[in-house]
Amino acid sequence: MTEHVEPLFSRPLLPLANADDAELTCAAAFPRIAAAGGRASVVHVIEKAGGAPDKASVEQREAVADELFDIARRAADDAGIDLHTDLRFATDVGDAILDAAAEADATAIVFIPRGGRSWWDLFSGAVRDQLVRHSDRPVVVLPAGTDDDGGSET
Amino acid sequence: MTDEELAKDLGPVAALTIGVGTMIGAGIFVLPREAYGIAGPAVALSFVVGGIISLFTALSASELGTAMPKAGGSYYYVNHALGPLFGSIAGMGNWMGLAFASAFYVIGFGDFLVSVVSIPAVNLGVVSLSAVQVAAILAGLLFIGVNYVGAKETGTLQVVIVITLVLILTAFSILGFLEADLTTLRPFAPSELGGYGAVLPGTALVFVSFLGFAKITTVAEEIKNPGRNLPFAVVGSVVIVTTMYAILMIIMASIKPWQELSAAGADPVVEVAQLSFESVLGLGALGSGVIIFGGLLATASSANASILASSRINFAMGRDKLVTAWLNEIHPRFATPYRSIAVTGFIIVFSLVAVDDIKVLAKAGSALHLIVYGLLNLALIVMRESDAPEYDPEFTVPFYPLTPILGAVFSFGLIAFLDPIEIGLSVLFVVFGIVWYLFYARERTDKRGILSRYVLSRSSELPDAAVSAASTVQPDGGYRVMVPLSNPESERDLVSLAGSVAKANGGTLVGVHIVKVPDQTPLESAREEYDFDEADRLLEQARVDADELDVDIETHTVLSHRSFEEVFDAAETYNADLVVMGWGPDSHGSPGRAESAFEEITHALPYDVLVLKDRGFDPSHVLVPTAGGPDSDLSASIASVLREFCDAEVELLHVADDETEGERFLREWADERGLGDATLTVETGDVETAIESHATEASLLVIGATERGLLSRLVRGTVVMDVVDDVECSVLMAEQSRTRSIRKRLFG
Numbered sequence: 005m006t007e008h009v010e011p012l013f014s015r016p017l018l019p020l021a022n023a024d025d026a027e028l029t030c031a032a033a034f035p036r037i038a039a040a041g042g043r044a045s046v047v048h049v050i051e052k053a054g055g056a057p058d059k060a061s062v063e064q065r066e067a068v069a070d071e072l073f074d075i076a077r078r079a080a081d082d083a084g085i086d087l088h089t090d091l092r093f094a095t096d097v098g099d100a101i102l103d104a105a106a107e108a109d110a111t112a113i114v115f116i117p118r119g120g121r122s123w124w125d126l127f128s129g130a131v132r133d134q135l136v137r138h139s140d141r142p143v144v145v146l147p148a149g150t151d152d153d154g155g156s157e158t
Numbered sequence: 159m160t161d162e163e164l165a166k167d168l169g170p171v172a173a174l175t176i177g178v179g180t181m182i183g184a185g186i187f188v189l190p191r192e193a194y195g196i197a198g199p200a201v202a203l204s205f206v207v208g209g210i211i212s213l214f215t216a217l218s219a220s221e222l223g224t225a226m227p228k229a230g231g232s233y234y235y236v237n238h239a240l241g242p243l244f245g246s247i248a249g250m251g252n253w254m255g256l257a258f259a260s261a262f263y264v265i266g267f268g269d270f271l272v273s274v275v276s277i278p279a280v281n282l283g284v285v286s287l288s289a290v291q292v293a294a295i296l297a298g299l300l301f302i303g304v305n306y307v308g309a310k311e312t313g314t315l316q317v318v319i320v321i322t323l324v325l326i327l328t329a330f331s332i333l334g335f336l337e338a339d340l341t342t343l344r345p346f347a348p349s350e351l352g353g354y355g356a357v358l359p360g361t362a363l364v365f366v367s368f369l370g371f372a373k374i375t376t377v378a379e380e381i382k383n384p385g386r387n388l389p390f391a392v393v394g395s396v397v398i399v400t401t402m403y404a405i406l407m408i409i410m411a412s413i414k415p416w417q418e419l420s421a422a423g424a425d426p427v428v429e430v431a432q433l434s435f436e437s438v439l440g441l442g443a444l445g446s447g448v449i450i451f452g453g454l455l456a457t458a459s460s461a462n463a464s465i466l467a468s469s470r471i472n473f474a475m476g477r478d479k480l481v482t483a484w485l486n487e488i489h490p491r492f493a494t495p496y497r498s499i500a501v502t503g504f505i506i507v508f509s510l511v512a513v514d515d516i517k518v519l520a521k522a523g524s525a526l527h528l529i530v531y532g533l534l535n536l537a538l539i540v541m542r543e544s545d546a547p548e549y550d551p552e553f554t555v556p557f558y559p560l561t562p563i564l565g566a567v568f569s570f571g572l573i574a575f576l577d578p579i580e581i582g583l584s585v586l587f588v589v590f591g592i593v594w595y596l597f598y599a600r601e602r603t604d605k606r607g608i609l610s611r612y613v614l615s616r617s618s619e620l621p622d623a624a625v626s627a628a629s630t631v632q633p634d635g636g637y638r639v640m641v642p643l644s645n646p647e648s649e650r651d652l653v654s655l656a657g658s659v660a661k662a663n664g665g666t667l668v669g670v671h672i673v674k675v676p677d678q679t680p681l682e683s684a685r686e687e688y689d690f691d692e693a694d695r696l697l698e699q700a701r702v703d704a705d706e707l708d709v710d711i712e713t714h715t716v717l718s719h720r721s722f723e724e725v726f727d728a729a730e731t732y733n734a735d736l737v738v739m740g741w742g743p744d745s746h747g748s749p750g751r752a753e754s755a756f757e758e759i760t761h762a763l764p765y766d767v768l769v770l771k772d773r774g775f776d777p778s779h780v781l782v783p784t785a786g787g788p789d790s791d792l793s794a795s796i797a798s799v800l801r802e803f804c805d806a807e808v809e810l811l812h813v814a815d816d817e818t819e820g821e822r823f824l825r826e827w828a829d830e831r832g833l834g835d836a837t838l839t840v841e842t843g844d845v846e847t848a849i850e851s852h853a854t855e856a857s858l859l860v861i862g863a864t865e866r867g868l869l870s871r872l873v874r875g876t877v878v879m880d881v882v883d884d885v886e887c888s889v890l891m892a893e894q895s896r897t898r899s900i901r902k903r904l905f906g
Contacts, residue, residue: 022490051493052165055172056313057377057466059305059494061229061473062165068488093165095310 010111012142013040017110018076019101019135020048026072029116030079032146042111043086046076047104054095066091098134105141112142168380170387172317176463177371177395179320182327183460185367186403187427187453188266190410192517195420197360199411200347202404204360205367209400211572212368214565215531216396217555218538220389223375225541225551227384230474231375231467232534237478239537241607246599247591248533249475251526254587256468257505258523259369260461261294264301264506265516267457268294270450273428285511295510301461302503305469308494312462319459324402326452331405333434333445338412348416362575365524367403371396372531373463376470385552427453465502472498479636480599518580525576525584528569535566544612547727604636604733611730611764637665640734642672642725643696648740651775653700655768655890656738657707658803659796668732669700669713672724690715729765736766741891764895766792771882771889777804781856781887783811783849784827790862792892794831797860801836808836811852813845846884853885860890 013036020026026046037044050065052058058065073089080087088108094100105113113135135143193201222235233252237245271277271293280287287295304312347353374381374391381387410419410430419426428446435445473495476486489496513519539562541549555561573581639660641652653669660667671693697713704711714732718724729737777800784790800806810828814820820840828834841848853859861882882889 022488022493024490050165051310052167053310053313055167055169056310056317057168057172057176057463058313058380059308059310059466059492060488061377061470061495062379063229063477064473064486064488064495065493068493093167 011040011042012112012144013037013114014042015045015109015111016042016114016144017045017047017101017105017108017112018114019104019131020046020072020076022068023072023075025116026075027079028148029114029146030076030083032116032148033114034079034083034085038083038085043088044076044080045088045090045104045108045110046073047090047092047101048072049092049094049097049100049104051097052093052095062093098131098138101131101135102139105139110141112144113139114144114146116146116148166380166382166384168377168387169382170390173374173377173381173387173391174394174398175317175320176377177374177391178324178398179316179459180370180373180463180467181368181395181399181460182320182323182402183263183266183367183370183456185364186327186406187449187456188262188269189364189367190407190426191420191424193360193364193407194411194416194426196351196363197356198346198348198351198416199343199408200354200357201360201364202407202411203347203354203357204364205403205407206400207357207361208365208368209396209403211361211365211565211568212371212396212400212531213393214561215535215569216371216392217389218535218562218565219372219375220392220553221551221555222534222538222541223378223388223392224385224553225549227378227381227388228474229376229379229470230477231378231470232372232530233471234474235375235537235541236530236533237474237480237605237607239540239608240533241610242478242480242599242603242605243592243595244533244607245475245478245603245605246480246595247588248530249471249480250591250594251584251587252530253468253471253475253502254505255369255523255526255530256464256471257502258509258519258526259366260301260464260468260502261298261506261509261513262366262516262520262523263457263461263464264294264298264510265290267297267454267461268292270453270457271297273450287511291510295507297458298461298503298506298510301458301465302499302506305462305465305499306489306492306494306496306503308489308492316459316462319455323452323456323459326448327402327406330431330434330445330449330452331402331409333438334406334409334413334430336438337434338409340412342412342415343408358572358575362524362572363521364403365528365572366520368396368399369524369527370399370460370463372527372534373467376467376474389553465499465506468502469495469498472502478605479602480595518577518583521576521580522583522587525573525580526587528573529584529588532566532569535562535569538562539566540607540609540612544608546608548731602636604638606733636733637663637735638668638733639663639665639736639738640668640670640729640732641700641738642670642728642740643700644672644740646696646699648770648772649696649699650703651772652738652740652770653703654707654804655770655775655777656736657704657709657711659736659738659768659799661707661709661803662799663735665735667700667704667709667711668734669697669704669711670716670725670728670732671696671714672716672718672728674718734765736768738768738770741769741771766895767893768792768796769891769893771891773886773888775888776857777806779809779855779857780806780860781809781811781849781852781858782860783813783845783852784824784862785812785845786823786827790892791831792894793860793862793890794833796890796892797836798832800858806858808833809839809852809856810836811839811841811849813841813843813848815842817842850884853887856887858888858890859885860892862892862894 016037018029018033020029034044048069050062050069069091076089077087090104092100092104101113117132197204219232226235226238228234233245233249236248268290272289277289277293279289280292371392378384378388410426413430413433418424428449431445431449432442436442472481473486475481476483485498485501486495487497509519539559542558639656641656643649643652657667673693693715700713701711716724716728725739780797780800782793782797797808801808810824810833812820812824814823817840824838824840828836828838839852
């Protein structure tokens with residue numbers, strides 16, 4: 005056991021998939037981070053086909069990233085916490101999130117599950133699975149749409 | 159930097175397969191029967207001619223692509239160079255052309271599918287669909303679905319498909335070659351079909367087989383090392399498919415006489431494959447099976463690549479506001495441009511159901527592409543001739559200007575060999591593009607073509623007709639106010655001033671921070687080494703201030719070896735209608751020695767300029783001296799904006815020889831400009847003394863440049879008017895656009 009244990013929410017990494025996800029995740033996580041006196045990193049991964057044309061233009065996807073980082077910035081301002089944004093391009097979304105967490109020396113990876121019961125949702129389901137299975141740091145799954153009681157979970 | 163490398167992950171082979179995969183499709187698998195019927199064995203020459211025509215355009219597309227590796231390809235270059243009117247024609251033409259070509263590809267797919275599985279014809283009462291149509295619609299829906307959900311694996315699959323196809327067709331050629339009997343080829347150009355005169359009509363028919371090389375440029379932004387790989391892929395794919403087509407057409411016609419190949423109900427590729435596989439390997443069934451399999455792969459990959467390319471064109475058009483942003487929303491779960499794909503899909507399915515003879519549509523699709531290719535060649539000439547500083551292609555076409563001129567002439571010329579109905583259809587879509595521009599895009603887009611900038615900036619040298627033509631087609635929407643920001647102290651004042659004007663015009667604020675890089679440091683390395691923290695803070699603050707005012711803002715950091723002059727380049731680049739800048743000892747550095755170049759800029763100033771001598775910005779009491787004249791119009795409109803958004807009290811000052819005459823003039827002047835309720839002051843005597851004495855009570859003095867050249871005088875460091883230095887309040891100097899007043903004179 006290490007002597008010094010950092011609170012989960014002191015330096016968490018939040019993977020954001022789309023605008024709605026950003027809205028929900030930030031609303032649920034930022035008050036907790038503020039309560040722990042922490043700062044947040046958010047990461048968005050643009051999935052690349054890796055040697056074949058992508059399903060959408062890179063510039064188009066970057067615009068989406070800008071939009072959701074803006075949402076996160078506004079939410080961070082409201083919550084009064086520092087925010088670090090990280091945009092990545094990768095063929096494997098899960099790996100990229102884990103890399104981002106390692107690079108930011110994140111205290112936890114925090115996300116809200118996005119539905120995922122539908123049969124075609126292999127993609128985000130797989131990412132979630134990978135985070136849970138292969139992460140070398142705590143993974144926190146927050147419930148969506150609960151009251152922001154600001155309770156820190158140390 | 160590594161992110162950029164990751165974002166660009168298409169290697170040369172992947173890029174090449176986009177071109178080859180789209181081109182080898184329905185053209186070679188479906189058209190040969192009809193093609194032999196038009197020109198006999200000489201149709202091999204038709205393919206060669208098609209390849210040569212494509213090659214010219216391919217070279218031009220390569221140069222434009224290496225200069226502007228942006229999503230959207232041909233459309234983007236045409237819109238950028240020739241402006242949004244031609245952009246609308248090219249964008250709509252390219253999009254519809256792709257949709258029609260896709261419809262043709264899936265019909266080809268359906269043709270092959272019904273030969274392996276049995277599919278029923280459907281009668282829906284209103285329309286009856288043949289088995290081929292049903293199969294085509296099913297296939298179309300499948301390809302659209304795949305792109306809608308967007309599996310990243312489809313792209314990789316495409317590469318495998320193309321390699322398989324090339325292998326199949328190579329095996330087919332080799333086996334066929336062993337069976338070939340060259341005497342069957344004679345007469346090469348049968349006289350009953352018109353001899354060699356039938357070659358060009360043949361090209362017009364088969365040109366649909368060449369649509370594809372330009373699609374590589376639609377994904378240019380994803381190509382690794384585009385300077386080398388883009389020309390390689392674009393030109394290479396044309397050369398590869400032209401060679402393959404020519405060889406295949408010769409081989410088929412040397413195995414079976416063309417009369418049999420073009421007989422009704424014949425299926426040349428399958429029959430010849432069966433023959434040659436049978437006699438060489440004793441496996442005739444394998445031959446036809448492999449070719450049918452190849453046909454399915456080829457048409458599928460063509461349709462798939464076309465659907466993908468059309469969504470890129472939609473995106474690029476949306477970026478320039480030629481289509482609604484709604485179309486280009488990214489699906490939250492699939493991260494695909496799902497609406498664009500669905501709309502394209504709808505057009506494909508609609509044309510499958512509505513049009514009986516899909517070949518007519520395919521040829522109309524080629525005609526639309528030929529128009530786009532022609533415009534693309536013209537775009538290259540415009541980019542070269544206008545000498546735009548940002549135009550720096552890594553690959554340049556050989557034999558300029560001959561190459562793009564021939565490219566344009568051949569592309570437009572080939573249209574003449576199509577049937578009237580196909581030409582009519584394509585003209586219809588050109589008209590549609592124009593109407594679309596006039597009634598939808600014109601008031602929305604803020605993009606101006608290099609061509610119109612070129613014409614307007616040389617308005618004194620070019621004939622009036624050209625100038626008025628260029629200014630009538632200017633986009634009117636999107637009023638853009640640019641603020642060059644350099645020091646944090648004056649940032650807020652400039653943003654609130656510029657923001658108010660932007661807001662009053664329903665426009666956008668463009669915050670630009672120009673970073674002066676020492677001459678000896680190359681811009682590229684400065685981009686990597688420079689610490690952007692300060693710039694980011696400054697622009698971030700501007701965003702916050704703009705948010706407070708509730709104005710849209712976009713921000714840019716520009717690296718330049720110059721500082722003051724760069725403001726004007728940036729204003730051109732970001733299409734500013736108004737530039738609001740500060741003026742002080744450390745505002746924008748001292749201007750360089752390029753005075754003569756600068757004279758040229760201010761001579762034909764294409765936007766309004768406000769220069770703020772900031773002594774603490776306070777618009778509570780605004781003094782506007784006027785003697786009439788065009789530049790005080792701008793002062794008057796700024797005053798009304800300040801009154802509306804900053805609760806300014808406006809005082810108008812006119813100095814006249816005769817007081818009653820002066821009062822009458824000022825009353826009229828104020829009423830005309832909606833400032834009738836402002837305080838009106840008329841003085842006699844010396845103009846400067848009057849202004850100075852009234853300025854002691856004012857908080858802001860707004861002066862129009864009384865004669866041309868406010869800016870050029872500021873640059874030289876000579877004082878404009880002593881007033882500016884003598885008064886204690888802030889001074890706002892206004893200089894009105896020169897080109898715009900030309901337009902006003904012409905069009906009221």
